Each structure stands twice: as C-alpha cells, then as structure tokens.
Amino acid sequence: MNTFRSADESVSPLIEPTELAALGDLPVPPSHTDAELTALLALLTGPRSRVQSIAIGHSRDAASRAAAKAFTAVWRVAGKDVLAIVDWPEQAASWLRPAQRLTAQAPDAWVIAAAPLGFAQLARRLRHSTDWDPRRTYAFAALGDSRVPALAGARTLHGLRGANTDGTTWHIDRDWVTQVLP
Numbered sequence: 581m582n583t584f585r586s587a588d589e590s591v592s593p594l595i596e597p598t599e600l601a602a603l604g605d606l607p608v609p610p611s612h613t614d615a616e617l618t619a620l621l622a623l624l625t626g627p628r629s630r631v632q633s634i635a636i637g638h639s640r641d642a643a644s645r646a647a648a649k650a651f652t653a654v655w656r657v658a659g660k661d662v663l664a665i666v667d668w669p670e671q672a673a674s675w676l677r678p679a680q681r682l683t684a685q686a687p688d689a690w691v692i693a694a695a696p697l698g699f700a701q702l703a704r705r706l707r708h709s710t711d712w713d714p715r716r717t718y719a720f721a722a723l724g725d726s727r728v729p730a731l732a733g734a735r736t737l738h739g740l741r742g743a744n745t746d747g748t749t750w751h752i753d754r755d756w757v758t759q760v761l762p
Contacts, residue, residue, distance in 0.1 A: 625741065670695055
C-alpha cells in the first residue's frame with residue numbers, strides 16, 4: 581500500500597459540498613485533439629520509459645469517452661497493452677469499485693480522460709484505498725486546471741502529468757499545476 585493515509589482511517593475521502601462550492605464552476609472536458617494525443621503518447625513513451633501496460637479511466641461524458649477510445653486505439657497500434665478500461669459517474673455514493681478496478685491488474689501507468697469533479701473524488705479514493713501512484717498517471721487537458729489538485733486534497737495528485745489540447749504539457753508539483761513550455 582502507498583503511504584498516503586488520513587490521520588483517521590475512518591474519514592471518508594468524499595468531497596464535501598462546501599469544498600466544491602468554494603471552487604466555483606469546474607470546466608467541462610473539451611474534445612481531445614490530435615496534438616493532445618501525440619503529447620500524451622510522448623509522455624508515456626519517452627526515451628527512458630518502460631511503460632508497456634496501462635489502465636485507462638474515464639468519466640462518462642462524451643468528450644472523455646471519445647478521448648479514452650482514441651487513446652486506446654493509439655496505444656494498441658503502438659503494440660502496447662491496455663489492461664483495463666474503467667468508467668465512473670460524475671457523482672457516486674462510493675468510489676471504491678472503480679478505484680479497485682483501475683488498479684487491480686497493476687499496470688505500468690494509468691491514462692485518465694475525465695471531468696474534474698469525478699476524477700478528484702476517484703483520486704481521493706485511489707490514494708486512500710489502493711496502491712495507485714499519481715506519478716505514473718497521465719491525463720487529458722481537463723485535469724490540468726488548478727482547481728483539480730485543490731479539490732483532490734493536499735498532495736493527492738503530486739506527480740500527475742498531462743497534455744493540453746494544443747500539445748503542450750503540464751504537471752502537478754505538490755498542489756500546483758505547472759504548464760511546461762514547448
């Protein structure tokens with residue numbers, strides 16, 4: 581298990597309505613672009629990368645579904661393995677089942693196409709209940725919003741990387757989203 585745990589193991593990782601209200605309206609995932617797919621693939625297959633198998637997670641909105649489907653196709657064309665494709669609703673009573681399904685087969689990395697709220701909820705459960713590592717997780721543009729790490733909680737997403745629709749990339753360092761210049 582990872583070392584992230586709340587001080588009280590019985591505390592629910594669910595986001596409180598007051599936390600959500602303080603952050604305002606969250607972005608809707610945009611449609612993915614070829615530049616975004618190319619940048620994500622480059623992040624996963626760089627010179628020192630040993631990533632062969634991934635699990636793909638996505639929320640149930642149309643843009644996230646399409647992005648997950650497109651990345652699955654690109655990854656398989658590259659001769660790599662997709663161990664699981666897991667989806668989740670934007671609101672749920674429990675996030676344990678999708679968290680367990682996403683981590684069950686111990687992939688080398690995770691690729692996420694999701695709306696911010698659902699992923700923040702899932703990320704809390706992943707860190708609370710599984711061996712998930714955000715440093716081995718790559719995401720589409722919607723999760724590069726600075727409110728996402730705030731929603732997920734302190735250091736929950738530290739190390740998460742992703743691509744913007746224009747093909748530039750970003751990463752989360754502690755609780756800051758940093759855009760990487762080309």
